[in-house]
Amino acid sequence: MKARIALVLGSVSAAFVALTLASPRVIAADKVDPAADAKAFQNFFFQKFPDVKREDFVNGPYSMNADMKRQWQEKEEFPPYEFALDAGKEMFATPFKNGKSYADCFPNGGIGIRQNYPYFDEKEGKVVTLELALNRCREANGEAPYSYVKDEMASLTAYMAFTSRGKPMDIRIPDDPRALAAFENGKRYFYTRRGQMNFSCASCHVQSPGERIRAEILAPALGILNAMPIYRSEWSGMGTTSRRFVTCNSQTRAVPLEPQADEYRDVEYFLSYVANGLPISGPGARP
Amino acid sequence: MASSIRVRATSNGDITEVQTLIQHPMDTGLVKDAKGELIPAHFIQQLTFECNGKDVFVADWGTAVSKDPYVKFSFKGARKGDDLKISWTDNKGGSDTITAKIA
Amino acid sequence: MKRSLPLAMLLALSLAPAASAANEADYKAAYAAAEAASREAAGMRNQWTVTVSALAAAKRAADGGDFDRATTAAKEAEALAKASIFQAMSEKEAWKAMEIR
Numbered sequence: 001m002k003a004r005i006a007l008v009l010g011s012v013s014a015a016f017v018a019l020t021l022a023s024p025r026v027i028a029a030d031k032v033d034p035a036a037d038a039k040a041f042q043n044f045f046f047q048k049f050p051d052v053k054r055e056d057f058v059n060g061p062y063s064m065n066a067d068m069k070r071q072w073q074e075k076e077e078f079p080p081y082e083f084a085l086d087a088g089k090e091m092f093a094t095p096f097k098n099g100k101s102y103a104d105c106f107p108n109g110g111i112g113i114r115q116n117y118p119y120f121d122e123k124e125g126k127v128v129t130l131e132l133a134l135n136r137c138r139e140a141n142g143e144a145p146y147s148y149v150k151d152e153m154a155s156l157t158a159y160m161a162f163t164s165r166g167k168p169m170d171i172r173i174p175d176d177p178r179a180l181a182a183f184e185n186g187k188r189y190f191y192t193r194r195g196q197m198n199f200s201c202a203s204c205h206v207q208s209p210g211e212r213i214r215a216e217i218l219a220p221a222l223g224i225l226n227a228m229p230i231y232r233s234e235w236s237g238m239g240t241t242s243r244r245f246v247t248c249n250s251q252t253r254a255v256p257l258e259p260q261a262d263e264y265r266d267v268e269y270f271l272s273y274v275a276n277g278l279p280i281s282g283p284g285a286r287p
Numbered sequence: 288m289a290s291s292i293r294v295r296a297t298s299n300g301d302i303t304e305v306q307t308l309i310q311h312p313m314d315t316g317l318v319k320d321a322k323g324e325l326i327p328a329h330f331i332q333q334l335t336f337e338c339n340g341k342d343v344f345v346a347d348w349g350t351a352v353s354k355d356p357y358v359k360f361s362f363k364g365a366r367k368g369d370d371l372k373i374s375w376t377d378n379k380g381g382s383d384t385i386t387a388k389i390a
Numbered sequence: 391m392k393r394s395l396p397l398a399m400l401l402a403l404s405l406a407p408a409a410s411a412a413n414e415a416d417y418k419a420a421y422a423a424a425e426a427a428s429r430e431a432a433g434m435r436n437q438w439t440v441t442v443s444a445l446a447a448a449k450r451a452a453d454g455g456d457f458d459r460a461t462t463a464a465k466e467a468e469a470l471a472k473a474s475i476f477q478a479m480s481e482k483e484a485w486k487a488m489e490i491r
Contacts, residue, residue, distance in 0.1 A: 037490075044490045078295065078308045080355060086289075191485040193477060196438045196470065202488045236354040255437035263435070 032180040034173050034273055037187065041274040045222040049210070058226035058281040060219030064210035068217060072285065081158055081231040081283040084151065084238045088159030091152065096141040102156075105137035114157075114164035115280050118269045119172060120179040127182050127265040130157055131242055148259035149246060154229045154238035161229065161282030169226060169280060171273040186270030189263045190221075195252030201267070216287060223275045225268065227284030234287065241268060292375070296389040298367040303389055305336065305344070306359045307373060315350040329379055331356070337372040338365050338389075365389055412461035417452050420464035424448065427471035436478035441470040 045057060052063050062069040092110065095101045103109035117130035128136075134156055135145035146152040173179050193200045204213060205221035212218070228241045239247075242259035245267070249256035257263055291310040296303055309331070316328025328350060336344040343362040365371070367389055374384035412420075424445055431437045444467035451460035 041490050074359075075357065078293065078306045078357060078359075080308070080357065082293065082308060083310050083355065187489070188485055191488045192481045193484070194436060194481075196440050196474075198477065200485065200488060206488070206490065233353075250439060253439045255432075255439050255442060257435060 032184045034180070034183050037183075038274040038276060042222060042277075044206075045209075045220050049220070055279050057220055058223035058275070058278050060224060060227060060284070060286060061210075061217040063220065065217050068287070075285060079231070079283075080233070080285050081229075081238060084155045084158045084229075084231065085162055085283060087151075088155035088157070088162075091156055092159050096138070096143050098141050100141050102134070102137055105133070105140070110160060111163045112167065114160045114282070115167045115170045116172075118265060118272060120174055120176065120182060120269070122174060122176055122179075125178045126262070127186075127269045129241070129260065129265055129268050130160065131240060132260050132265070148240060148242035151238055154240045154243075157229045157240060158238065158283035161280060164280045165282070166279050168277050169223075169272055169275045171269070171276055173273060182266045183270055183273065185263070186266030186268070189267040190270055195249065195254030197252040199252040201248070221271065223278040223281075225271050226275055226278055227281045227286075229282060230284040230286045232286050238283070290385045291383045292373050292385040294371070294373055294385065294387045296371045296387055298365065298389050301363050302361050303338075303363075303365045303369075303371075304359070304361045305371065306357070308355065308357050309334075309375065310355055311375075311377065313350070313352055313354045313356065317350075329377065329381075331375045331377045334358070334375045335373070336360075336362075337374075338362070338369055412457045414452075414457055417448070417457045417460045417464060420461045420468065421445075421448055421452070424464045424468035424471060427468050427475065431471045431474040431478070434475065434478045436474050438470055438474045441467055441474060444470055 045052075046054065049057075049063075056063040059069070059072075062072045092102050103111075107113055114130060117133065118127045120126075121128045131148055131153055134153065135148075138145050146156075173183055190201045193203070201221065204218050205224060209218050209220035225241060228244070229238055230244075231238050235243075242264065245264045246256040246259060292307060293309075294305065294307045296305045311331055312329055313331065314326050314329040316325065318326050320326050330350050330352065331348050334344075334346040334348060335342055343365075344358075344360055346358070348356075369389045370386050371389055372384065372386045374382065376382040428437070428441050428445055431441065444463050448460045448463035448467060451457075451463055
């Protein structure tokens with residue numbers, strides 16, 4: 001409750017501050033510098049939480065609360081995402097009706113490559129996420145695409161994430177103005193307030209990690225996608241990155257965009273890039 | 288068909304620690320589907336762990352237990368290599384059973 | 391004044407004065423205005439869920455013949471839509487204040 005009042009007050013005063021600063025101060029027409037942004041982003045969290053080991057940030061709220069971490073570690077011996085993971089492994093190995101399989105669409109047969117997603121496709125001029133790539137693979141082989149927010153997609157990405165566990169996030173931004181624009185667009189989306197509640201992603205995950213929103217402990221934004229997809233106790237099931245973006249939007253009372261909308265692809269690009277170097281921990285389990 | 292029961296039983300001296308994860312919808316009967324119709328209650332009613340001919344853990348469940356339940360407990364009197372039999376029955380007449388060796 | 395518009399909106403909505411009996415024409419005018427603002431917000435990809443539900447509530451009330459409630463809901467929808475437009479416009483620059491640099 002207190003946190004919510006603080007956030008509302010914070011948002012009102014931030015709006016005040018923003019509006020007073022916006023006009024006279026010249027916000028330099030900056031050259032987009034993702035490397036500098038990533039460094040600043042990581043340092044912000046390393047300094048804010050000096051006792052948290054760097055790799056630990058990918059564990060979200062568990063890096064912020066010792067008691068929750070202990071309970072989670074116990075559950076990891078027998079994790080709730082196990083069923084989705086097994087299903088995903090089976091789905092991945094099952095050929096399409098035309099005889100081809102997912103392995104034919106991806107480098108290294110789709111094994112151990114999750115940390116390279118999203119990537120910027122220079123032919124298309126857009127960011128391509130893992131979920132998008134999986135559905136394109138399906139469609140290219142005559143299969144119907146999966147819903148981005150349901151279990152089948154989550155099972156597939158759970159398996160692919162698992163094959164990359166421990167590998168450092170490794171997102172590339174080519175020296176292409178469109179890629180830089182996509183990064184910047186994602187960054188802007190992340191910091192923009194939306195919904196009647198007037199929260200941006202940063203309101204919770206930059207201003208208040210480790211604090212509570214109602215009964216939940218907030219995760220830090222650093223490495224927040226490294227554990228995707230996640231089994232959420234709240235959902236009694238698995239959720240994809242798309243599902244999380246959509247529900248975060250509606251929770252702040254903003255009408256969500258379509259899964260894999262440009263903005264979502266770009267914010268996934270931004271958040272993944274600034275977590276470069278931090279290990280993939282997916283699939284994950286969250287409250 | 289793969290079993291719905293996953294189990295890990297480890298012996299630590301006199302004490303055996305058991306962890307189990309069971310795949311089951313555990314529907315309460317209070318939730319509506321996309322069409323607005325109630326999804327009928329479908330939940331495990333009894334869960335039994337048996338070792339060396341004796342019941343070591345018996346649970347009577349209802350709708351308050353969540354989907355894909357996880358159980359962890361310890362008991363005395365078993366040794367490495369003993370068989371642990373786990374079975375459940377649900378309100379729709381469904382059931383499953385598995386036997387695992389204590390490691 | 392502009393800065394406190396969202397705050398003023400919130401206050402206005404909670405202190406809504408009792409309107410004199412509205413008729414169908416009042417409702418239609420209010421609904422049209424609300425719908426226009428809502429469409430603009432949607433076009434900016436910054437629609438609020440509460441705007442959509444207020445509009446729906448207005449329509450439902452009007453279909454049931456309660457033009458008082460319908461008009462109030464429509465006016466609320468318009469206010470919410472306009473607040474969301476204001477939010478989108480001001481956030482174009484305001485987001486930079488939150489950025490980690």
